[in-house]
Amino acid sequence: EVQLVESGGGLAQPGGSLRLSCAASGFTFSNYAMSWVRQAPGKGLEWVSGINGGGTYYADSVKGRFTISRDNAKNTLYLQLNSLKTEDTAMYHCAKGLDSWNYRLTTYRGQGTQVTVSY
DSSP: OOEEEEEOOEEEOTTOOEEEEEEEESSOGGGSOEEEEEEOTTSOEEEEEEEETTEEEEOTTTTTTEEEEEETTTTEEEEEEOSOOGGGOEEEEEEEESSSSOSSSEEEEOOOEEEEEOO
């Protein structure tokens, strides 16, 4: 059974930082592209960042501020959030890609971790 468990969310001030983690199990983690997506209150799901064998990819809204990475030995996906803005407030989910390449097409999403950016 595929499981994705996110952690690391919390309250941060504008300009602050957080590091999100996603522990994966139930599949061969290293064989799949992965993504982070988010959903702000009252809004739809927004793709944030993806990673595959070709590199890392970011939405324009987070480029230069967020960094995605993975540790295949630990079956863990990360998202480093820097220079946080109030508009980054959302539930953040990690998502399993369709295959080793497709990070935008996802087949499973975790329950998420809440990030709140406020004074």
